[in-house]
Amino acid sequence: MARALGLDPGSLLDLSQNLNPFAPDVGALAARHLGELRRYPDPAAGTRLLAEALAVNPDRLVLTNGAAEAISLVAAEIGGQAWAEPEFGLHPRGDAGPVWRSDPHNPSGRLAGSDEVADVWDEAFYALATGRWTAGRGGIVIGSLTKTFACPGLRLGYLVADDVERFACRQPQWSVGSLPLALLADLLEHADPAGWATAIAAARRDLVALLEARGFAVEAADAPWVLVETPGLREALAPHGVLVRDCASFGLDGIARVAVPDAGGLERLAAALDQAALPDTDAPTSCNGTASMEGGPMWQASSSKENQSSASSADPATEASRV
Numbered sequence: 001m002a003r004a005l006g007l008d009p010g011s012l013l014d015l016s017q018n019l020n021p022f023a024p025d026v027g028a029l030a031a032r033h034l035g036e037l038r039r040y041p042d043p044a045a046g047t048r049l050l051a052e053a054l055a056v057n058p059d060r061l062v063l064t065n066g067a068a069e070a071i072s073l074v075a076a077e078i079g080g081q082a083w084a085e086p087e088f089g090l091h092p093r094g095d096a097g098p099v100w101r102s103d104p105h106n107p108s109g110r111l112a113g114s115d116e117v118a119d120v121w122d123e124a125f126y127a128l129a130t131g132r133w134t135a136g137r138g139g140i141v142i143g144s145l146t147k148t149f150a151c152p153g154l155r156l157g158y159l160v161a162d163d164v165e166r167f168a169c170r171q172p173q174w175s176v177g178s179l180p181l182a183l184l185a186d187l188l189e190h191a192d193p194a195g196w197a198t199a200i201a202a203a204r205r206d207l208v209a210l211l212e213a214r215g216f217a218v219e220a221a222d223a224p225w226v227l228v229e230t231p232g233l234r235e236a237l238a239p240h241g242v243l244v245r246d247c248a249s250f251g252l253d254g255i256a257r258v259a260v261p262d263a264g265g266l267e268r269l270a271a272a273l274d275q276a277a278l279p280d281t282d283a284p285t286s287c288n289g290t291a292s293m294e295g296g297p298m299w300q301a302s303s304s305k306e307n308q309s310s311a312s313s314a315d316p317a318t319e320a321s322r323v
């Protein structure tokens with residue numbers, strides 16, 4: 001994307017991916033472990049450490065090459081269906097079988113109610129939304145340390161299940177590299193899920209205020225992002241070095257998903273909005289952090305079958321259309 005715009009990739013503010021804006025500097029932490037690159041990986045110590053953080057038995061946990069690999073292992077073994085559409089694009093879209101659900105839900109950002117059920121819980125953003133590593137529900141749980149620690153290039157995720165070996169035996173040998181495994185102890189030492197969730201909630205309020213002050217209709221829930229109803233927002237901001245996620249591939253035309261930035265990112269977003277040739281934003285505003293738009297929310301759950309075609313129409317060639 002940066003190349004297409006003639007911009008330096010390092011200069012982009014990428015709000016199309018929902019990464020922890022308050023994560024430690026993973027590059028600096030990783031630099032201490034470069035010697036590991038000469039060794040084959042052994043996940044035993046990292047598995048024990050993460051299991052301890054999550055308060056689960058290490059025999060129930062497998063480290064994976066991002067949550068994406070965990071999803072792929074479980075989908076290959078048991079298949080399944082989305083609890084509703086739209087839902088995260090990598091979840092299986094069968095006609096029956098185990099029910100998959102992201103919590104908080106991507107794209108609406110809403111946390112599941114205590115009465116809601118699923119067989120596979122994708123908790124990729126759970127820690128950032130709640131301040132707790134996991135809801136500790138039964139069933140199969142998938143997590144993403146690449147979201148929690150803002151390091152999607154590192155590829156670190158996990159899978160928790162009673163019969164985890166059933167899925168683990170599908171995993172290629174040495175799937176998680178030595179560098180992420182060595183780094184895991186440092187990452188966990190710097191982890192502050194409760195502090196991050198509090199900071200993200202405050203930054204989300206600031207983001208909503210900034211957008212509403214400029215006349216945008218915003219829907220915010222529990223996740224480290226908000227939805228904004230403005231067709232063409234992605235195209236208008238991109239030339240100014242700010243990327244947001246167009247939700248058309250979720251079946252939500254005219255809606256953009258904007259990740260919660262830190263204070264510096266918010267300033268950059270404000271400047272980009274002020275310079276951009278924006279579509280008319282004279283729409284009714286609605287959100288005070290939890291409310292929804294006049295005329296109904298931007299996102300409504302529909303049965304997974306009803307909306308399957310729009311959810312599966314994600315452009316597989318674009319990374320931004322998948323996350």
Ligand SMILES: Cc1ncc(COP(=O)(O)O)c(C=O)c1O
Pocket residue numbers: 065066067068069088102106122124143144145146147152156157322323
């Ligand atoms: C709900 C959900 N689950 C899983 C993933 C994949 O995470 P990872 O980068 O750890 O593979 C994403 C990525 O956007 C996501 O949105």
